[in-house]
Amino acid sequence: MENLQLRSFAEYKKAYKKSLKDPEGFWEEIANTFTWQQKWDKTLEWDFEKPEVKWFQGGKLNITENCLDRHLEKLGNKTAIIWEPNDPDEESRYISYRQLFVKVSRFANVLKNNGIGKGDRVCLYMPMIPELAIAMLACARIGAVHSIVFAGFSSSAIARRINDSECKMLITANEVYRGAKKVNLKEICDKALEETPSIETVIVYRRTVEPTAMKDGRDKFWFDELQKAEKDCPAEVMDAEDLLFILYTSGSTGKPKGMVHTTGGYLVGTTYTFQNVFQLEKDDVYWCTADIGWITGHSYIIYGPLASGATTVMFEGIPSYPDYGRFWEICEKLKVTHFYTAPTAIRSLAKQPLKFVEDHDLSSLKVLGSVGEPINEEAWHWYNDNIGKGNCPVVDTWWQTETGGIMISPLAGITPTRPTFATLPLPGVQPVLMDEQGEEIPNTNEPAEGRLAIKFPWPSIARTIYGDHERYKEVYYSTFKNKYFTGDGAYRDASGNYRITGRVDDIVIVSGHNLGTAAIENAIDEHESVVESAVVGYPHEVKGNALYAYVILYNDIEPSEELIKEIKAIVSETVGPIAKPEKIQFVSGLPKTRSGKIMRRILRKIASNDTADLGDTSTLLNPEIVDEIMAEAKH
Ligand code: PRX
Numbered sequence: 001m002e003n004l005q006l007r008s009f010a011e012y013k014k015a016y017k018k019s020l021k022d023p024e025g026f027w028e029e030i031a032n033t034f035t036w037q038q039k040w041d042k043t044l045e046w047d048f049e050k051p052e053v054k055w056f057q058g059g060k061l062n063i064t065e066n067c068l069d070r071h072l073e074k075l076g077n078k079t080a081i082i083w084e085p086n087d088p089d090e091e092s093r094y095i096s097y098r099q100l101f102v103k104v105s106r107f108a109n110v111l112k113n114n115g116i117g118k119g120d121r122v123c124l125y126m127p128m129i130p131e132l133a134i135a136m137l138a139c140a141r142i143g144a145v146h147s148i149v150f151a152g153f154s155s156s157a158i159a160r161r162i163n164d165s166e167c168k169m170l171i172t173a174n175e176v177y178r179g180a181k182k183v184n185l186k187e188i189c190d191k192a193l194e195e196t197p198s199i200e201t202v203i204v205y206r207r208t209v210e211p212t213a214m215k216d217g218r219d220k221f222w223f224d225e226l227q228k229a230e231k232d233c234p235a236e237v238m239d240a241e242d243l244l245f246i247l248y249t250s251g252s253t254g255k256p257k258g259m260v261h262t263t264g265g266y267l268v269g270t271t272y273t274f275q276n277v278f279q280l281e282k283d284d285v286y287w288c289t290a291d292i293g294w295i296t297g298h299s300y301i302i303y304g305p306l307a308s309g310a311t312t313v314m315f316e317g318i319p320s321y322p323d324y325g326r327f328w329e330i331c332e333k334l335k336v337t338h339f340y341t342a343p344t345a346i347r348s349l350a351k352q353p354l355k356f357v358e359d360h361d362l363s364s365l366k367v368l369g370s371v372g373e374p375i376n377e378e379a380w381h382w383y384n385d386n387i388g389k390g391n392c393p394v395v396d397t398w399w400q401t402e403t404g405g406i407m408i409s410p411l412a413g414i415t416p417t418r419p420t421f422a423t424l425p426l427p428g429v430q431p432v433l434m435d436e437q438g439e440e441i442p443n444t445n446e447p448a449e450g451r452l453a454i455k456f457p458w459p460s461i462a463r464t465i466y467g468d469h470e471r472y473k474e475v476y477y478s479t480f481k482n483k484y485f486t487g488d489g490a491y492r493d494a495s496g497n498y499r500i501t502g503r504v505d506d507i508v509i510v511s512g513h514n515l516g517t518a519a520i521e522n523a524i525d526e527h528e529s530v531v532e533s534a535v536v537g538y539p540h541e542v543k544g545n546a547l548y549a550y551v552i553l554y555n556d557i558e559p560s561e562e563l564i565k566e567i568k569a570i571v572s573e574t575v576g577p578i579a580k581p582e583k584i585q586f587v588s589g590l591p592k593t594r595s596g597k598i599m600r601r602i603l604r605k606i607a608s609n610d611t612a613d614l615g616d617t618s619t620l621l622n623p624e625i626v627d628e629i630m631a632e633a634k635h
Contacts, residue, residue, distance in 0.1 A: 002033040003275065004030060004033060004271065004272050004275045004276065005275050005276055005279060006276055006411060006414065006427075007414070008414060009414050009415065009416075011414075012411055012414055012415065012424075012427070015427040016424075016425070016427045018427070019427040019428040019429075020430065023044070023428060023456060024043040024044050026427065026428060027043065027044070027055070027268065027428060027459055028043050030268055030272050031043075031056060031059075031264070031268045031459075034061065034066050034267060034268065034271075034307075035061065035065050035066050035069070035070045036059055036060065036061045037060040037061055037062070037065075037237055038058070038059060038060035038061075039058075039059060040056035040057055040058045040059030040240055040264070041057060041058035041059075042054070042056075042057040042058060043055065043056060044457065045057060046457045048457075048477050048482045048483060048484065049477070049481075049482060050473075051472065051473055051476070051477045053457045053461055053463060054241050054463075055240060055241070055262075055264055055265035055268070055457075055459045056240035056241075056264040056265065056268075056459075057239075057240060057241060058239070058240070059239070059240040059264050060237050060238065060239060060240070061237075061238060061240065061263065061264060061267070062140070062141065062143075062235035062236060062237065062238050062263075063140050063238075063244060063263055063266075063267050063303065063307070064104060064137050064140050064141045064235055065235045066267055066271075066307045067137065067302075067303065067306035067307045068097060068100060068101040068104060068137070068306070069101065069235070071097045071309045072097060072098055072101060074309075075097050075309045076096065076097050076098040077096050077097075077098065078096060078097055078309065078311065079094045079095065079096055079097075079311045080095055080096060080097045080099075080100045080306060080311065080312065081093075081094075081095045081100060081130055081133060081311075081312055081313075081314055082094055082095075082285070082311060082312075082313045082314070082334055083095070083129065083130050083313075083314045083315075083316070084313060084314070084315045084316065084317070084330050084333075084334065085177075085316050085317070086177035086178065086179070086316040086317035086318075086321065087177065087317075088322065088326075088329070092333075092334070093130060095130055097309070100133075100134070100137075100306075102231065103130075103134045104134055104137040104138050104141055104233075105138075105141065105231060105232055105233040106226060106229050106230070106231055106233070107134050107135060107138040107226065107229070108138040108139075108141040108142050108233040109229035109230045109231075109233050110138070110203070110222075110225040110226060110228075110229045111138055111139065111142055111144060111169070112142060112233070113225065113228060113229060114169065114200075114201045114203070114220070114225070115168070115200065115201070116139075116142065116144050116168060116169055117142065117143070117144065118142065118143030118144065118236055118238075118242075119143065119144070119145065119242075119243070120144045120145065120168045120169070121144070121145045121146075121147055121165045121166060121167040121168060121246065122135075122139050122144050122145065122146055122147065122167055122168065122169045122170075122171065123146075123147050123148075123149060123158070123161065123162050123165075123167040123169070123170045123171070123199075124136060124139075124146055124147070124148045124149070124170075124171045124172075125148075125149045125151055125153075125158055125170060125171070125172045125185060125188075125189060126148075126151055126171060126172055126173050126185075126205070126292075127151055127173050127176035127177070127178075127185070127207060127316060128291060128292060128314055128315060128316045129173065129205070129207060129314075129316060130314065131173070131205045131222065132148075132292050132314075133292070133301075133302055133314065135171050135203075136148065136245075136292070136298075136302060137302070137306075139245075140244060140245075141233055141235055141236065142233065142236050143236035143238055143242065145165075145243045145244070145245055145246055146244075146245045146246075147161060147162075147165055147167060147245065147246040147247070147248070147258070148245070148247065148292060148293050148298070149161050149162075149248070149293060150291055150293025150294060150576075151176060151183075151185060151291075151293060152291075152293075152576055152577060152578060153293075153575075153576045154188070154572065154573050154574060154575065154576050154577075155188050155189070155191035155192040155573075156192070156195075156573065156574050157256075157574070157575060157576055158188070158189065158192040159192040159193075159194075159195040159196050160255075160256065161248050161256065161258070162192065162196045162198065162199060163195070163196055163198065164248075164255075164256070164258055164466065164467065165246050165258055165466050165467070166198040167196075167198060167199060168198060168199065168200050168201070169199065169200065169201045169202070169203065170189060170193070170196075170199050170201075170202045170203075171202075171203045171205070172185050172186060172189045172202065172203070172204055172205070173185050173186070173204065173205040173206070173207040174186045174204055174205070174206050174207060174208060174210060174212040175207050175208040175210060176207060176316075177207070177208075177316065177317070178317070178318060179317060179318045179320065179321035180321060182208065186204060186212050186213070187213075189202065190213070190215075193215075193218075199218075200218070201218060201219075201220060202215070202218055202219045202220070203220055203221075203222055203225060204219055204220070204221055204222060205221075205222040206221060206222065206223070238263045239263070239264075240262065240263055240264025240265065241262045241263070241264065241265075241463070242262060242263050243260055243261075243262055243263075244261050244262055244263045244266055245260075245261050245298065246258045246259065246260055246261075246466050247259050247261070247294075247295055247298060247401055249295075249400075249401040249402070249514055250507055250514050250515050250516035250519060251471075251475065251507075251516050251518075252475070252505055252506045252507065252516055252518060253516070253518050254516065254518045254519040254521075254522040255519075256516075256519070257465045257468075257471065257472075257475070258465055258466030258467065258468075259401050259402055259462040259465060259466075260462055260463050260464045260465065260466050261404050261460065261462055261463070262463055264459070265404075265458075265459030265460050265461070266299075266303070266404050266405075266459070266460045267303065267307060268459045268460070269404055269405040269458060269459040269460025270299040270300070270303045270304035270307070270404065270405045270460055271303070271304050271307040271308055272405075272426075272428075273299075273304065273405040273406040273409075273426055273460075274299075274300060274304030274305060274307075274308055274310075274405075274406075275304075275308050276411050276426065276427075277369070277395055277397060277406050277409050277410075277411055277412065277426070278338050278340075278367055278369065278395070278412055279367065279411060279412040279413055279414070280308070280310055280337070280338060281337075283311075284310065284311070284337040284338060284366070285311050285313065285334055285335055285336050285337050285338070285364075286305055286310050286311060286312050286313065286336075286337065286338040286340075287312070287313035287315070287330070287331070287334070287336045287338065287339050287340065288300045288301045288305075288312070288313075288340040288341075288369070289315060289319070289327065289339075289340065289341040289342070289345065290340075290341075290342070290371070290372075292314075294401075294513075295399075295400070295401040295404070296340075296371055296372065299404060299405055299460075300340065300406075301314060304405070313330070313334060313336065315330065319345055319348070319349060320348075323356065324349060324352040324356040325355075325356035325357070325359055325360060327339075327341070327345075327349065328356065328357050328359070328360035328362060328387075329359075329360055331360065331362055331364065331365060332360040332361045332362065332364070335364040336364055336365065337364055337365060337366045337367070338365075338366060338367045338368075338369070339365060339367070339368055339369065339387070340368075340369030340370075340371065340397075341369070341370065341371075342370065342371055342372040342373065342511075342512035343370055343372065343373050343374070343375040343376070343379050343512070343544060344372070344373065344511040344512045344542060344543055344544055345512075346370070346375070346379045346382065346383050347376075347379045347541065347542045347544075348542045350378075350379060350382040350383075350386075351542065354386065357386050357387065362387060362389070365387065365388060365391075365392050366392055366412075367392055367393055367395065367412040367413070368383055368384070368387060368388050368392045368393070368394045368395070369394070369395045369396075369397055370383070370394065370395070370396045370397065371396075371397045371398075371399070371512075372509065372512035373502075373509045373512050373544045373545075374420065374499070374500055374501065374502055374544070375396055375419075375420060376420065377419050377420050380394060380396075380419040380420055381419060384419075393410065393412045393413050393417055394410075394417055394419075395409050395410045395411075395412050395417070396409065396410070396417075396420070396421065396422045396423070397409040397422065398422035398488075398498070398500050400486065400487075401462070401514070402461070402462045402476065402486075403454075403458070403460065403461060403462075403486075404460030404461060404462060405458075405460040406426060407425060407426060407429045407431070407454070407458070408422040408423065408424065408425050408426070408429065408431060408498050408500075409422055409423065409424075409426060410422075410423045410424070411426075418493075418497055420499050421493070421497045421498065421499045422497075422498050422499065422500055423497045423498065424496060424497060424498070425498075428458050428459075429454065429458055430454060430455050430456040431452060431453070431454055431455075431490075431498065432452075432453050432454070432455050432483065433448050433449070433450035433451065433452060433453075433490060433492055434450050434451045434452075434453050434480055434483070434485075435450050436450075438479075438480055438481075440455075441492075443492065443496055445494045445495075446494065447491070447492065447493050447494050448491070448492050449489070449490070449491045449492070449501070450489070450490065451479075451485070451486075451488070451489055451490075451504055452485075452486045452488045452489065452490040452498070452500070453479075453480050453483040453484060453485045453486060454483065454484045454486065455482070455483050455484075457484075461484070487503055487504060487505045487507060488500050488501070488502065488503060488504065489501040489502060489503075489504045502545075506518060506600070508535075508536070508537030508545050508547060509537075509544055509545055510537070510540075510543050510544065510545050510546060510547060510578060510579075511542075511543040511544065511578065512544070513578045513579075515547070515575070515578070515579050517534075517535040517536065517537075517547075519574075519575050519579070520535045520547065520549070520571055520575055520579050520581070521533045521534060521535050521549075522574075523570055523571045523573075523574035523575055523579075524549060524551060524567055524570065524571060524581075526570060526574065527563075527566060527567055527570050529553050529554055529557040529563060530551055530552070530553060530554075530567070531552040531553065531554055532551075532552045532590065533549055533550060533551045533552065534549070534550045534590050534598050534600065534603055535547055535548070535549045535550075535581060536548055536550075536600055536603045536604045536607050537604070537607075538604065538607035538608040538609075539608055540582070543582075546581075546582035546583070547579070547580070547581040547582055547583075548581060548582065548583045548584075548585070548603075548607035548634075549567070549581035549583070549584045549585070550585050550587045550590060550603060550629065551567065551584055551585070551586050551587065552586075552587055552588065552589065552590065553586055559586040563586075564584050567581075567584055568580045568581065568584070583607070583634045584634075585629070585632060585633060585634050587625070587628070587629050587632075588625070588628065589622055589625040589628075590603070590625065591603065591617070591620050591622065591623070591625050591626055591629070592620065592621050592622060593619050593620065593621065594619060594621050599617075599619075599620060601615060602614055602615075602617065602626060603629075606626075606629055606630055606633050607633070609633070609635045611630055614626065
């Protein structure tokens with residue numbers, strides 16, 4: 001396995017230039033360092049109008065050969081995964097590359113024994129335990145497509161996702177520990193399974209000893225199945241463009257979008273970006289605190305690090321249990337060198353007494369990362385000063401579920417950092433800022449602000465929305481001609497550094513979770529007393545953004561605390577607890593344009609208590625409602 005790391009800013013600039021001049025040649029050289037069963041015949045075919053992107057067509061490979069088999073000779077005994085349990089008194093698990101290879105192969109046979117083959121979709125709804133990693137790699141081993149659903153989602157959210165891609169199998173655990181709480185995942189799954197006719201088998205990993213209700217013929221215990229499985233499982237031969245996984249992300253309509261990632265380009269993209277952004281050395285211990293249920297966990301806990309032969313930490317618990325020093329205790333205990341987390345976590349930990357940090361020796365740390373939402377100046381400095389002690393470069397990495405891998409970020413220790421800036425695009429990434437008229441703002445030495453688009457494909461770009469290519473085209477390629485639109489706004493300084501300013505569509509990032517307001521509104525509207533609702537985001541000190549819901553009730557219904565509770569519960573059940581609005585205001589109407597569209601801009605300003613200038617309200621059909629809403633706003 002070759003090291004793909006650029007070593008200096010000069011090398012970065014050279015690589016970036018080359019990637020502009022000859023993108024195909026640039027990526028070919030990188031792709032050549034991986035294990036292919038057969039080399040590709042065509043490096044890139046693309047057309048953003050169709051849209052269609054294909055990388056390394058005709059190439060044959062299996063991603064698990066790149067994450068496991070190819071390391072066995074030299075790194076077989078190296079720790080691949082360190083698992084840190086929720087309870088600090090339970091033992092950590094160290095799994096070597098060889099052990100992981102054996103576990104993945106055997107579990108891949110469990111999948112096969114239960115009728116799963118190439119192309120079948122398998123839903124994973126699991127806690128942060130090594131078996132989640134094993135199950136996902138086992139799917140990849142046999143060419144099955146994993147669809148991981150974050151284990152905080154509700155039954156109906158699971159059912160919707162399972163049905164959308166017609167998963168044949170569901171893999172889960174009986175229970176999960178989350179801080180002082182225990183959550184029964186199997187019960188949540190059972191409720192979902194009432195509405196998922198495509199599921200034939202459910203595999204249940206026992207995380208706790210509690211009795212678990214099992215349905216005869218459908219539900220099987222992980223260990224029982226393992227006993228029956230053969231040890232060896234040859235890797236399925238996959239085409240570079242064969243599906244690797246589906247991962248759902250929120251959209252502007254209520255329906256989640258099943259983003260499709262394929263095998264070759266995703267492997268090349270995540271590995272290259274992992275190595276360059278984080279700059280790991282041989283014995284480093286890398287910890288990304290994300291949940292594998294999100295793209296960050298897919299790309300930067302599992303695929304990127306394992307393909308690089310790194311040691312990656314998986315943490316089952318939460319930052320506040322047993323106390324707010326937990327993250328720092330783990331860093332000390334495991335001698336973590338690279339720590340990658342979200343601004344929300346940083347902000348909530350920064351609010352705690354500094355003693356929680358000072359009690360721990362953080363001298364092993366070399367690099368700090370941030371992802372998922374804009375990092376504000378205060379949080380950046382707190383992180384840099386108190387965790388990095390001013391010695392660890394902070395890499396603010398901008399990317400998306402759709403991009404598969406990091407797009408704009410400093411390279412640790414190489415790119416000069418600037419607080420709140422994701423800085424420069426990685427080699428192979430061609431961002432552009434677009435103005436209100438849809439024109440490209442040239443990247444000269446003038447600072448500029450606009451909407452962020454990308455004008456050339458990169459290997460790990462999502463290829464479609466599962467089952468809905470039209471929507472893929474509409475959402476990402478219809479805003480700007482021949483460009484991928486990110487949905488984000490950005491500022492660019494005179495040196496070309498980017499700062500991401502936030503979403504410019506109806507998606508709100510709450511505590512780093514990507515939430516579509518339409519899905520939440522649909523849930524609220526399901527309440528029998530609700531006529532209509534509008535949900536917007538507003539700035540929140542810890543969560544980055546929080547949700548504010550404006551709700552119209554039927555005439556004969558009196559607003560009450562009870563109703564607020566019920567509405568929150570319905571959102572929690574339908575979308576998930578993370579989507580519960582922080583504030584709910586009952587209103588008699590919503591500001592609408594003559595064409596009947598809710599003017600969210602105004603609602604956002606009211607929610608943010610920023611009403612000095614509400615902008616143009618002349619197109620409103622019912623301007624009087626604005627004063628009423630403002631008078632009763634919750635601040
Ligand atoms: O708005 C951007 C924000 O998160 C969105 C993507 O969310 P998701 O697909 O869930 O992926 C999150 C993890 C990659 C983006 O459109 N975002 C992500 N990283 C940053 C960010 N905003 C500012 N700075 C970042 N570093």
